[in-house]
Amino acid sequence: xxxxxxxxxxxxxxxxxxxxxxxxxxxxxxxxxxxxxxxxxxxxxxxxxxxxxxxxxxxxxxxxxxxxxxxxxxxxxxxxxxxxxxxxxxxxxxxxxxxxxxxxxxxxxxxxxxxxxxxxxx
Numbered sequence: 001x002x003x004x005x006x007x008x009x010x011x012x013x014x015x016x017x018x019x020x021x022x023x024x025x026x027x028x029x030x031x032x033x034x035x036x037x038x039x040x041x042x043x044x045x046x047x048x049x050x051x052x053x054x055x056x057x058x059x060x061x062x063x064x065x066x067x068x069x070x071x072x073x074x075x076x077x078x079x080x081x082x083x084x085x086x087x088x089x090x091x092x093x094x095x096x097x098x099x100x101x102x103x104x105x106x107x108x109x110x111x112x113x114x115x116x117x118x119x120x121x122x
Contacts, residue, residue, distance in 0.1 A: 035114050043110030050109070051102035056080065058098050 029037075059079035066074035076087055090098070 035117050038117060039110040039114035042113045043106045046109040047102060047106040050105040051099070054098050054101040054105060058094070058101075059083075 056079065059077070063074065063077045063079050066077055076084060078084070078087070
């Protein structure tokens, strides 16, 4: 019973008095803050793609280096779906390196977008 009353008190005012948010005014935020916010959004949006790219490039690079060195276990480290089911997992240090590289790449993409956006406004 208390739960039903709580739900009525919460949702009935929302249904009876719906309010739409007011759009931002152009003077509300400075262009610098809008550019920084846009760079942040682009960086966060680029992170999954940067992580995928750095993971794939790391696998290909590790396989290439082991193959050039003539390591007999190089076939165990084949990249992507070419690897055998017994492929050794990445170490924690390798995973941290991939993660840091992905963060660096996504932040770089955001900074490049910030620079290009600021040049466009000039």
